Amino acid sequence: MARPFPPVDPYAHGLLDVGDGNRIYWETSGNPEGKAALCVHGGPGSGGRRGSRQLFDPEVYRIVLFDQRGCGESRPHASDPAVSLDHNTTDHLIADMERLREHLGIERWLLYGGSWGSTLILAYAERYPERVSEIVIAGVTMTRPEETDWLYHGVGRLLPGAWEAFRDALPEADRGGNLVAAYNRLVNSPDEEVRTKAARDWCAWEDAVIAHEALGKPGAYSDRPDDALMAFVRICAHYFAHDAWIEDGQLLRDADRLAGIPAVLVHGRLDLGSPLKTAWELARAWPDAELKVIDESGHTGSPAMRDAILEALDRFGEG
Numbered sequence: 001m002a003r004p005f006p007p008v009d010p011y012a013h014g015l016l017d018v019g020d021g022n023r024i025y026w027e028t029s030g031n032p033e034g035k036a037a038l039c040v041h042g043g044p045g046s047g048g049r050r051g052s053r054q055l056f057d058p059e060v061y062r063i064v065l066f067d068q069r070g071c072g073e074s075r076p077h078a079s080d081p082a083v084s085l086d087h088n089t090t091d092h093l094i095a096d097m098e099r100l101r102e103h104l105g106i107e108r109w110l111l112y113g114g115s116w117g118s119t120l121i122l123a124y125a126e127r128y129p130e131r132v133s134e135i136v137i138a139g140v141t142m143t144r145p146e147e148t149d150w151l152y153h154g155v156g157r158l159l160p161g162a163w164e165a166f167r168d169a170l171p172e173a174d175r176g177g178n179l180v181a182a183y184n185r186l187v188n189s190p191d192e193e194v195r196t197k198a199a200r201d202w203c204a205w206e207d208a209v210i211a212h213e214a215l216g217k218p219g220a221y222s223d224r225p226d227d228a229l230m231a232f233v234r235i236c237a238h239y240f241a242h243d244a245w246i247e248d249g250q251l252l253r254d255a256d257r258l259a260g261i262p263a264v265l266v267h268g269r270l271d272l273g274s275p276l277k278t279a280w281e282l283a284r285a286w287p288d289a290e291l292k293v294i295d296e297s298g299h300t301g302s303p304a305m306r307d308a309i310l311e312a313l314d315r316f317g318e319g
Contacts, residue, residue, distance in 0.1 A: 004054035004310070008063075015075065016103055018096045020087035025073035026066040026100055030058035035133075035317060036106040038097070039065045040113030040121050042139075045235025047072025047228065055112070055309055060317040064109065066100060068093055068120075071231045078231040081188065081195060085238045089245045094124050101131060108132065110316055112309075114139035114266075115274065115299065116236075119244060119251065122282075126257040134316045135263040135289075138309050139271065139299055140279035142251040143244040151273050152180050152240070155209060158272060162208035169201040184237035187230070196226075199233040209273045209299075216268075216300030255285035263289040264312035266305055268297030 013027035030053070037056055041048040048065045056063045069088045070078030078085060097120075101109065110133050111121045118137045125132045141147060156163025167175050174182035186198035206221035224232065263286065267279035276293065283291035297305040 008058045030061045030063040034062040036062045036109035038109050040117040042115030042117045044116045044239045045071045045232040078234045079227040110134045112136045119143040122251045126254045136312045138266045148240045166205035181241045184241040187234045202233045213298035215302035265291045266308045269295050270298040
């Protein structure tokens with residue numbers, strides 16, 4: 001069994017001004033002269049998990065971690081209802097990643113991430129393929145409308161009690177329509193109690209979808225401080241209510257732009273929220289991508305998924 005590398009502290013960090021009043025937190029650890037790798041976190045709005053550093057050999061990699069706009073240690077923080085999300089879109093995040101690359105003087109970097117991070121990685125790599133050396137994704141998503149509809153509506157047929165609670169937490173007039181759009185309105189309510197309840201109800205549903213993942217992290221969505229939870233839900237609902245500002249099917253349609261970029265796609269067969277179909281379709285459209293299906297894993301991972309990620313990063317580190 002592969003083991004994560006020992007904890008490593010960053011040797012440099014800062015807040016990068018990316019415009020629109022936003023400053024994104026970044027840090028670098030490992031070997032300053034090593035192979036550059038960027039960790040792209042999920043959510044959107046989760047913030048970069050610092051434990052991701054331990055997936056990389058610190059003697060081989062220059063490990064770059066950042067918090068996307070409005071979350072983690074980036075400022076201003078989306079937990080504050082006064083903070084506008086008008087300048088927080090997929091295009092803004094792609095531009096932030098490119099600005100960070102230039103700021104750090106990196107020519108090309110490996111991209112690692114999963115869930116929403118997968119969508120952002122694909123969008124960035126299709127925009128700037130010449131800047132990407134390899135890609136490792138754990139939990140493939142492309143944030144297509146059909147995927148969002150499945151997560152917040154369709155999968156309810158497998159979890160009817162939890163889904164009805166998610167739906168019925170909304171005002172009665174909103175229960176028959178787009179639940180994501182309704183929650184997006186609630187988490188931007190001027191009433192703090194309304195915002196807080198909506199955020200907790202949203203995370204209760206997210207946790208219900210991963211509750212069976214005994215080898216992963218059941219309860220992962222609600223298990224965060226109040227400010228982080230509010231920022232996470234505000235940003236998630238904002239992105240998903242707008243289909244992430246990505247044309248339906250665009251990332252799959254433009255997968256030919258990824259030609260020549262080696263990739264490993266790791267996906268759990270037990271992932272209810274992001275079914276295997278999306279990873280399968282991407283792998284078929286991207287000949288340079290190897291799909292590894294982990295039978296025991298769901299969306300939040302498992303030891304076998306971690307081993308597959310470590311193996312891929314070790315292999316690409318030798319290149």
